Amino acid sequence: MSGPSWEKLAAWQIADAVSCGEVSAHEVVTQVLQTVRSRDANINAYTDLTERRALEEAAAIDARRMRGEPMPALAGVPYAVKNLFDVEGLPTLAGGHRGRAGPAKSNDATLVTRAADAGACLIGTLNMDAYAYGFTTENSFHGVTRNPHDPLRVAGGSSGGSGAAVAADMCAFSLGSDTNGSIRVPSSFCGVFGLKPTFGGLSRGGSRPFVHNIDHVGPFARGTRDLARVFDVLVGLDPRDHACSRAAGPSVETGVMRAAQEGISGLRVARLNGYFDRWAGPDARTASRSVAMMFSAQEELDLPDVAAARGAGFVITASESGELYRGELQAHYEDMEPLNRDRMLAGSLLPATWYVQAQRFRQQFLRQMLALFERFDLLVAPATPCVATEIGQQWLDLPGGRVPTRPSIGLLTQPISFIGLPVVAVPLPTANGMPIGVQLIAAPGREDIALAAAAVLEAGGHTFVPRVSPPEPYRGSALYENR
């Protein structure tokens, strides 16, 4: 008789089971590694496995339990990180050419250290759009990461491996980064939950930067309680990150559990329409409307200047990444990702007045949004214009017009991260079986509100339930020969 499928359980369930001796961390990690071996050939979420480290971390947790020591919050929980986080013993790829990644790192990123201190076991590092500049994880060096629900579609990006690995039960949670939507887009496409904290909410120490002014890092998981637990473990000030401003505080997980059981009373909710409906297809609009209805949203808001906010995010991203990678572009252009090196180079040539205008507008738009949070606790908007796009798809046809796919999937996320607001991406089902995400947006520092609202939706059975079963006909087909 086969035992339970530990790889399918929530992180908190695994930690509880390991802590009480129902299962060993070794058994959990071994089972997840086996799942990765059997499943990742079809998905291509991982770029490197850290099997020895995972087994050593599992052994250390099992030894602690045998000694009767208190067990940490993520005891024996298998996780993985986007390959822009430093991991001791591995070069930090940031999605780029392996030959240009530099030497293996001698230290972990801060969040990897904190996860390890909390008992989590690192399974490996995950694929991404090169340099985090993209929304599809179609990577010329490491292959495309396929959507676990339909391998002809992308997983989203730039943290595509992070979304796909969680959706395909190849880890219990993962870490990614989000500059313009890179946590929320893969969450939407892969049907998992993602948290983009407030700017400065989690430390970026030891992660490869892309756009200093807008880079965020955060977790993916298959449920809200896991997001909250991981956030509680990872949050805290860090001298390694210039912008990290959030000290550890009261448990967010406690509030999430309460909300899941009792609901939230008096939540003031508004749905964002206007720009957000104009650039959303039917599935995305339906999802955002149904979430607004579930929370009895009091108002629909047509915010002014959202297109300008998206434009400002676009200009800041191109300019800062262009400046950051200017030396690489000058010296090693041929070794850089063909899918985005020309946009990055163009970014390094933009007029300075555009960048300054974008930064000034950022202040104005933030003021406008902060004023909204005096009237509302939560804003609802679609996360992506549509469900996961097909691999290689060139165009998106939306109510607002036809736009190129690769730079446009973040149309609905970019105006929000540009001003650093915390967002939980919640996956909902659609009629065609693919998931789509909705953004639950809160005031700065109020991750607890967005997570509690997500927990209410999840507890009510309204969210997408991943049913990953890699389609056999695709195994070993020509599609995968060049992964």
Next chain:
Amino acid sequence: MEHDKNPAKDAANPASAWLDYASIVSQAQGYQLDDAQLARVAAQLELISAVAAPLLSLQLPAEIEPAPVFRP
């Protein structure tokens, strides 16, 4: 007006204007781009310009400033 600084607004052929711009500014930045690279970069400048247009059309009040605030 800020948007008057957009080279695409100053020429009958925006793509050609961006090509000229890319050629001059890329040299000033120390790049050595061939014609094919310049054409691709010009196309990206045109794309960024189109997305930035709503931003660049705004007249921001002078009191809106981007400076960070250092509180004791």
